[in-house]
Amino acid sequence: MTFSIVGRDARTGDLGVAVASKFLAVGALVPFVRGGVGAVATQSYVNPTFGPEGLRLLASGLDAAAVAAHFQASDPGIAQRQFGLVGADGSSVTFTGPDCHAWAGGYAAADVAIQGNILAGPGVVEAMRAAWEAGPRLPLPRRLLAALNAGDAAGGDRRGRQSAALVCAGPGRGYGGLTDDWVNLRADDHAEPCRELARLLDLHDLLFTRPESTRPLTDEELAWLRALLVAQGHATALPGGPWDADTEAAAWALFGTENLEERWVPGGQVDPVALAYLRAQYPTRVG
Known part of the structure; x- marks a missing residue:
């Protein structure tokens, strides 16, 4: 019932998650990000403990594959789960349980994990992959949002649209340079949540980006x-x-x-x- 992308900017170390779903306030359950540690998207009969536990395990030194193995070994409901992980080292994993509702699947490579379930088809993931690969020079929030929009345009969640979220963190990226938490935007119940997320990101950049020139x-x-x-x-x-x-x-x-x-x-x-x-x-x- 959800499609998401977890990504890392190899140039800056920024980490983030973008997600959309026919589900109320998907941003409250799916994305988890910690600067310098990693990012997690947990979905499909979501196990929200995967977020904080995944970040804890990544911070302890495990790579994404080891964290994924822990989830699979410890969760009795894993057959219905789906998740994506990217560590601060660029290691990545996507997992789709065999009991996730079709179409369900994903793609993972260095610095990125893409996944979705109840999708219009595999073209959603392929469109997201193509958009991600086309945008290495974009700031991470823009690159993630471009991939999310591509998935939405390719059919996205086949039940329709309701909510979307974008969460990113990076070294000193937060307000006043005092925190790593950077972008945390949600469209919780909206007819066009990905479009609304783009509007919110424009507003965020206006209000919270430091001057490039004076x-x-x-x-x-x-x-x-x-x-x-x-x-x-x-x-x-x-x-x-x-x-x-x-x-x-x-x-x-x-x-x-x-x-x-x-x-x-x-x-x-x-x-x-x-x-x-x-x-x-x-x-x-x-x-």
Whole structure:
């Protein structure tokens, strides 16, 4: 009733899972990721203990094949289970029990495990594989989502669509660089969950990606920004002329209000992505 991809970016060490299903809130049960350790997708009469236990075993030094062997030896319901594992070393396994509902199967290679059950057919897994192999230069969340969308376009879960999720972790990738947890997005009950997940990832990248480049504000942009800061109540009045401490304090308050603090640049510099977003939100100069 689910199709998923577990992947690792060999360049960065990032790890993640993307999953979709005709099932409510599939992201609550299937994906488990820990930076520097591994990623697990557990599905088909899901055994949710496979997630934390798999990560524990990977952290202890076992590779993906050894973890899979442990699951098969210890779970009396294994014939109905399906799972995929990728370790921080790139080792991978996909497993489909003989009692999973057709069509069911998967594919595994270095850094990736793809699996699904109750699918439209084997073309779903093949489409996901092709999309994964076509995207090695993409950031891991984009690469995983491209594969998920390819599987959805190839027929996905033959019962229909309901939910999808994307979870990724990587060294220092989290908020403020203080955690490895990076992307954790869910569409729990949606007519087009993969499409909704893409919208959420775009929003995530806007709000939580650090600037790739910066530049000074032009005189016109600075005048527009000061007028906006006053209009939004972040300052009672601001002088003209060069960037100053009062403008900086008010601008920082605006960025915090708009949840753009990850894109903040002090000293009269600006991230062009953040500026474009603010100008779209407030298209006319106020005052």
